[in-house]
Amino acid sequence: MADDMKIDDYLAQGGMLTSPDNAPPRYRAELLRLMAAFVDSELAGAAGFADIINEGPGVKERIAAARIVMEKTDHADRVLRLMGEFGANTDRYASHHPWGDRLPRDAEIGTERTNPDMRLAVFNYPLDGWSDAVVMNLLMGCAVGVQLADYALISYQPLADTIRRIAPVEARHTELAREGLERLLETGTERAQLQESVDYWWPRVRLSFGSDESKRTATLRAMGLRHRANSELRARWKAEAAHRLEELGLSIPQ
Amino acid sequence: MARFHPLTVTEVRKTIRDAVVVTLKPEDGDAFAFTQGQYLTFRRKFDGEELRRSYSICAGLDDGTLQVGIKRVDGGAFSTWANEELQVGHTLEAMPPMGSFHTPLEPGARRHYLGFAGGSGITPVLSILKTVLAREPQSQFTLVYANRAVNSIMFRDELEDLKNLHMGRLSIIHVLENDAQDIDLFTGRVDGEKLAALFKHWIDAETVDTAFICGPEPMMLAIAQSLRDHGLQDQQIKFELFASGQPGRAPRKVVSKEAAKAGHETEARVTLDGESRSFTMTKDVSLLEAAIANDVDAPFACKAGVCSTCRARVLEGEVEMQTNHALEDYEVERGYVLTCQSYPISNKVVFDYDQ
Numbered sequence: 001m002a003d004d005m006k007i008d009d010y011l012a013q014g015g016m017l018t019s020p021d022n023a024p025p026r027y028r029a030e031l032l033r034l035m036a037a038f039v040d041s042e043l044a045g046a047a048g049f050a051d052i053i054n055e056g057p058g059v060k061e062r063i064a065a066a067r068i069v070m071e072k073t074d075h076a077d078r079v080l081r082l083m084g085e086f087g088a089n090t091d092r093y094a095s096h097h098p099w100g101d102r103l104p105r106d107a108e109i110g111t112e113r114t115n116p117d118m119r120l121a122v123f124n125y126p127l128d129g130w131s132d133a134v135v136m137n138l139l140m141g142c143a144v145g146v147q148l149a150d151y152a153l154i155s156y157q158p159l160a161d162t163i164r165r166i167a168p169v170e171a172r173h174t175e176l177a178r179e180g181l182e183r184l185l186e187t188g189t190e191r192a193q194l195q196e197s198v199d200y201w202w203p204r205v206r207l208s209f210g211s212d213e214s215k216r217t218a219t220l221r222a223m224g225l226r227h228r229a230n231s232e233l234r235a236r237w238k239a240e241a242a243h244r245l246e247e248l249g250l251s252i253p254q
Numbered sequence: 255m256a257r258f259h260p261l262t263v264t265e266v267r268k269t270i271r272d273a274v275v276v277t278l279k280p281e282d283g284d285a286f287a288f289t290q291g292q293y294l295t296f297r298r299k300f301d302g303e304e305l306r307r308s309y310s311i312c313a314g315l316d317d318g319t320l321q322v323g324i325k326r327v328d329g330g331a332f333s334t335w336a337n338e339e340l341q342v343g344h345t346l347e348a349m350p351p352m353g354s355f356h357t358p359l360e361p362g363a364r365r366h367y368l369g370f371a372g373g374s375g376i377t378p379v380l381s382i383l384k385t386v387l388a389r390e391p392q393s394q395f396t397l398v399y400a401n402r403a404v405n406s407i408m409f410r411d412e413l414e415d416l417k418n419l420h421m422g423r424l425s426i427i428h429v430l431e432n433d434a435q436d437i438d439l440f441t442g443r444v445d446g447e448k449l450a451a452l453f454k455h456w457i458d459a460e461t462v463d464t465a466f467i468c469g470p471e472p473m474m475l476a477i478a479q480s481l482r483d484h485g486l487q488d489q490q491i492k493f494e495l496f497a498s499g500q501p502g503r504a505p506r507k508v509v510s511k512e513a514a515k516a517g518h519e520t521e522a523r524v525t526l527d528g529e530s531r532s533f534t535m536t537k538d539v540s541l542l543e544a545a546i547a548n549d550v551d552a553p554f555a556c557k558a559g560v561c562s563t564c565r566a567r568v569l570e571g572e573v574e575m576q577t578n579h580a581l582e583d584y585e586v587e588r589g590y591v592l593t594c595q596s597y598p599i600s601n602k603v604v605f606d607y608d609q
Contacts, residue, residue, distance in 0.1 A: 005471040013475050016493040019293070019353060021308050025565075025608050026527060029553035032563040036555030085352060087562045089579035096558050118555045157493055158354045164489055216551065219527075 011224045016157045020086045023156070027223050028086060031156055034225060035083050037118040038151075039093070042076035044123035045140070047099035048133075055130040057187070064176045068137070071173070075166045082158050102126035105200075111207050120208045128197070131189055134180040135197035139205045141174030142241040146233050155224025174244075181248050191249055198245060199253040205241075209234040258297060258347040259285055261320070266340055269408045273325040273374060274337050275312065278346065280320065290315055290385035291355035291378045291466070291494065294322055294348040297584075300331045304584040307332040310377035310468075310494070311351065312409070314384030323408060325374035355494040356382060357464050365393040365463040370477050372400045372444070372469025376408050378494050379468055387420045394423040396457055400444045400469065403432045427456060444473050449480035459484035468494040520571075520598035525606040526550050535598065541566070541573065541605055542593035552593065552607060559595040566593045571603035 007017075007024055017023055023031065050069045056062035076094075084090040097117040103109065103124045111121050122140065127133040148167040154160045185191065210230045220226035228236075242252050265277035280286040293310045307330075309322040326337040340346075355378050367386055371379040376399060383395045401407045407428065417424050429440050429448070439451055453459050465481050467474050474493060481491055523532045524545050535544035542564050545552040555563040562580035568589045573596040581590055593605065 007471075010471040010475065014478070015471055015475055016478075016495065018355065018493055018495045019308065021295070021306075022495050026553075029563050029565070029607065032561055033553050033555045036561050036563060040555075083561060087580045087582065087585075089560045092560050092579050093556075096556065096560055153488065160488075161354055 008222070011155055012222050014155075014224065016155050016160075016224075018157045023086075026219075027225075030220060030223060030225055031159070032083060032086055032088070033118070034220075035079050035159065037120065039076045039080050039083065040097070040099075040117045040119040041123055042072045042079075043094065043097075043099045044117070044119035046070075046072040046076070048102065048123065048127055049137070051100065052127055052130060052133045055133075057130065057184075061130075061180060061183070064180065065133075068173050068176065071169050075169070078162050078166065079159070082156075082162060085158075111210060122201075122204045122208045125204060128200075131181075131184055131194060132197040132200070134177050134184065135194055136201045136205075138174060138177035138181060138244060139198070139201050139241055140208075141170065141177055142244060143205050143208055143237050144170050145174060146237045146240065150226065150228050150233060153224075153227045178244060178248070185248065194248075195250055198250050202241075202253050206234065206238075209237065258349055260345050261286070261348055263340060263342055263344045263346060266342060269323065270406055272337060273323060273408050274340070275321055275323050276336065276340065276346075278320045278322070278348075285350045286320055288315075288320070288351035289353075289356050290381045292351040292353040292381075293378065294351055296332065296346055296348045298332060298335070298347070300335070304587075305332055306584075310353075310381065312377040312380045314381055314388060316388050317384065323374060323377035323380075325408070353378075353494070355466065355468070355492055357492070359386065359389045361390060363390045363393055365390065366461045367393065367395045368457065368462045368465040369395060369397045370400075370444070370465065370467045370469065370473070371397065372473045373402075373406070374408060375468035375470075375494070377468075379466055380409055380412070382466055383424065384416065387416070387423055395425075396462075397424070397426045398429060398444065398452065398457075399426060400429045400473065401431070403430055427452070444469075444476065446476050446480055449477060453480065453484050459486065462486065462490070464490050464492065466492045466494070471495065520600065521602045522598065523602075523604045524548075524550055524552070524566075525608055526552060528608065537598050539597070540594055541591070541596045541598070541603070545593065554594055557594045559592050562592065564593045565590055566605045566607045567591075567609040568596075569604045569606055569609075571598065571600040573598050573600075573603060573605075 046069045049065060053062050053065045053069065056065050080090050080093055105126050105128060109121055109124060127136060148163055148170060151163045152160055152167060154163065181194065184194065217226060217230065245251055259280060259282050261278040261280045263276060264279050267275045269275050288311055293308045295306055295308045297304055297306045309324050311321065312323045313319050313321040324333050324336040326333045369379040369383055379397065383397060386393050387395055413426055417426060427440060429444055431443055433441070435441050439448065439455070442448060459481070465486060467477050474495065478491055518537055520535050520537055521532065522535050522544060523530055531548060531550055533544070533548040542552055542554055553563050555561045559577035560579045565581065568591055573591055575591050575596045577595045578586070578592055580592060
């Protein structure tokens with residue numbers, strides 16, 4: 001059974017790679033880039049949320065926020081360990097960027113990654129208090145859910161396995177955000193204030209799905225590192241997030 | 255980062271003509287505690303150049319021993335050496351076990367595992383089947399094992415013994431490419447057609463909890479497709495790919511070290527995705543920045559010498575790498591650099607992201 005098959009063909013036909021040894025150079029680079037973006041976004045997201053824990057109106061809310069910080073950091077760690085198997089320095093990684101750094105709230109950066117790290121652009125914007133953080137968490141949580149569903153199909157099996165373990169926990173974070181918003185509305189927070197946060201975060205989260213088809217997307221697709229198109233992911237997110245907002249009496253900004 | 259540790263060879267046993275089972279005793283036993291289905295990465299110098307090769311552990315968790323199976327690959331430096339020269343008492347260097355070709359064990363589980371192995375792909379599957387049959391007394395395992403001929407079946411006797419030991423819980427279907435068998439279905443290649451027939455007559459796919467596949471790429475693709483067609487979800491299918499993508503011998507490094515000359519500019523040539531581009535760059539710009547500035551879509555992530563995404567190989571010329579937290583010495587020796595941290599010293603630099 002010593003059949004020879006080029007690894008590119010194997011990947012294009014849906015094959016799975018299982019260890020760093022299998023990965024050709026370009027695949028390795030794209031995979032590490034993708035993992036770095038995930039790790040950086042989780043670390044930056046957790047760092048931003050950590051600052052907000054003590055602004056939670058009650059103990060339950062603070063526990064929820066602390067849990068989100070802890071679990072997102074844990075998810076970063078799990079993917080970082082996979083990067084470590086490729087030679088990345090896991091010890092230095094967490095401390096080589098100031099993950100809590102943010103730009104001014106009115107900065108216009110589009111999809112640019114302004115820091116030398118690979119966090120999604122949306123994580124460069126600062127949270128404006130507790131209710132704003134919960135709104136951001138709901139909208140971003142929906143985006144993460146859609147993105148992870150695509151990553152779960154990724155052709156690097158150790159990452160696909162890890163993502164499948166992470167996804168339900170991330171989904172719970174979105175659920176916590178929904179509960180948090182319900183509670184805010186019950187305890188007298190004005191809907192208009194929440195809507196303001198929705199209006200602020202909606203376009204910024206939306207941009208995290210990137211532009212429409214690019215040459216890079218085609219390359220990634222051939223490697224089995226991407227499956228659905230950006231436009232499709234964005235549409236899924238929009239449908240899901242819109243439904244969540246509607247349940248709370250909030251709406252998509254015009 | 256994982257480190258290499260010394261292990262002493264305590265037994266070398268031929269299993270078939272061109273494959274050996276090597277038993278190893280690590281100096282640091284704790285570092286080599288393994289999970290069924292994992293592999294070890296070895297390193298050794300051949301003609302002054304370091305080679306790294308990964309081989310799956312074939313022992314089960316309860317065997318009380320650390321064993322790998324090494325089948326000789328034509329032209330393969332490490333596997334040939336292991337088959338012809340490796341002896342008891344030799345010391346090998348390996349990294350601690352790695353790999354995620356397994357599912358968690360549950361003593362009370364009643365599972366049906368289905369394993370597919372092609373040739374030496376049996377090694378991790380053997381480790382898994384031994385372990386689950388011992389640790390999950392109510393689970394069963396069906397093995398479909400593809401080989402060229404009877405005399406190329408690794409672990410044939412051992413598998414028969416396991417069948418007797420775990421009476422009724424282990425079934426083995428040998429599919430032989432060249433040798434005729436009593437049942438026609440078991441002769442030939444494991445392809446889509448054969449799999450359809452196997453699922454129709456011999457294996458009830460609906461009862462399968464997890465499938466493990468290890469073998470050549472076309473066989474793995476055919477099996478995965480067939481499993482999906484028969485209702486298995488992606489998370490129920492575990493792959494282990496090895497052997498290919500591991501050239502027998504790495505090409506020699508072609509680095510001509512030019513003495514650094516005065517002059518601030520460097521002629522650079524970069525290759526990415528098979529396309530080369532030449533440009534002039536200044537020496538105070540990193541290779542990565544210069545490539546990007548010249549519309550090369552070079553890969554990068556951390557830009558801090560930590561993540562290794564931007565790794566490339568310098569084929570000609572000399573560069574200075576300011577920070578390196580990701581590449582190992584042997585990679586640097588071969589001319590690999592982190593392009594985000596590398597600045598030209600010579601007046602000409604050729605580097606390649608595709609190597």
